[in-house]
Amino acid sequence: QVQLVESGGGLVQAGGSLRLSCTTSGRTLRSYALGWFRQAPGKERVLVAAINWSGGSTYYADSAKGRFTISRDNAKNTLYLQMNSLKPEDTAVYYCAAARVLGLQAVAEEYNYWGQGTQVTVSS
Numbered sequence: 001q002v003q004l005v006e007s008g009g010g011l012v013q014a015g016g017s018l019r020l021s022c023t024t025s026g027r028t029l030r031s032y033a034l035g036w037f038r039q040a041p042g043k044e045r046v047l048v049a050a051i052n053w054s055g056g057s058t059y060y061a062d063s064a065k066g067r068f069t070i071s072r073d074n075a076k077n078t079l080y081l082q083m084n085s086l087k088p089e090d091t092a093v094y095y096c097a098a099a100r101v102l103g104l105q106a107v108a109e110e111y112n113y114w115g116q117g118t119q120v121t122v123s124s
Contacts, residue, residue, distance in 0.1 A: 002027050002113040004096050009118030016086050016122070022079040022096030022115055030074045033099040035111060036081045038092035038120075045095065045108060049081060053102040063089075086122045093117040 008020040020036065035050035049070035050059040058070055069082040079096055097111035105111060 004115035006118040020081040040092040
């Protein structure tokens with residue numbers, strides 16, 4: 001079992017930055033593909049960014065391109081999402097997820113483990 005814990009969310013003004021982190025205790029994330037999803041009130045959970053096991057391959061939703069950067073540090077067992085130039089429409093609960101495969105996964109159904117989420121609120 002993989003238990004994921006997100007941190008780094010909070011309240012920020014439009015144009016500001018946040019860095020989300022996701023880690024787990026015990027089991028290594030080295031052999032998992034990882035992703036960040038978000039869910040705004042009344043909307044479906046959507047993929048923001050994904051990364052393969054080594055960090056050598058990444059994917060971004062159009063809404064994240066050029067502003068967000070996904071990365072991972074396998075030695076620290078941690079996934080990151082650097083979010084810059086934040087907009088009010090980025091307000092959502094952000095979830096990290098892990099898939100029991102090495103290759104990048106862009107579909108929520110491919111992920112096996114989920115964190116509890118961290119709230120990001122961007123004020124205008």
